[in-house]
Amino acid sequence: MTTPAKTLFEQYLAPIFSRLIDREAILRLRDSIDWEQAIASFTNPQVVYPEYYKTSNFHGVKQGYLNVDAALTYDPITQYVLPPHETWVRESLIKAIHGAPRRILDLGCGTGSTTLMLKRRFPEVEVVGLDLSPQMLVMADRKARDAHLDITFRHGNAMVTGLPDGAFDVVCATLLFHETPPAVAKTILRESFRLLTPGGQVLILDGNQRTLRATDWLSNIFEEPFIRDYSQGNVDAWLGFAGFEAVRTEDVFWLNQLSSARKPLPVRDRAPTTTATDLTGGMAYPQPA
């Protein structure tokens, strides 16, 4: 019987990461948690796992995020894949939030790294993190408790959250879309639109689609099952298609991009637009604000 060839991740990245991470510390953490009990406390039995999620081995890990080892190794590895510095990359999203939100939802929150930063930046605000992986939520909740931050973590599918219409002023997602088929990303944006209050803001921080298209080797080594489909897509277009306005995407250093957009206000609540009548006394043509 032939042994399957090692993947690029197994060949090159796994040996590097195994040197960089503190294996003993991870094992100590694993032994300090009653996983069966902790996972049960975050599992909503009504959640249905989408097919792509159950069947994909993200980063070459079997069972993807429904695996304790994936949750334990996520933070130690992620710090090395967001150059030039994980905190700076995540901060780009925090800094782009306008105004004074009252409720913020972090979709696909994982181990809660961005969620904790949101709560630190807006301590009075209700912050909710939602993820499909109870294992990741166990880690997120532990980090929030250690930091004395009051954050609600929910087990759920970002495509169909079950949360009420218009409940949030900001809905965001970090590093979620490169791990979903584009059809799922588009459904998540439609759900975000529903969840936002009119005038609310959506923020998507993820891999830079332009950079990824230009560097195929990156897509090869990270073993993300949907990264090529993601890089061929266009988050701006997906946001527009979901009904958002004021759509813009900017580079975050070299490897990431931040997209932001707004849910339109109902026409009656919009600021009056200047019309050509005001200027000429003639026919009324709407002028750009």
Ligand SMILES: C[S@@+](CC[C@H](N)C(=O)[O-])C[C@H]1O[C@@H](n2cnc3c(N)ncnc32)[C@H](O)[C@@H]1O
């Ligand atoms: C690469 S991790 C990003 C985690 C975190 N946002 C961060 O920035 O570190 C992707 C996360 O998305 C979650 N996820 C994937 N599809 C999802 C979905 N449809 N609904 C909710 N979470 C999802 C995974 O469980 C995983 O925790």
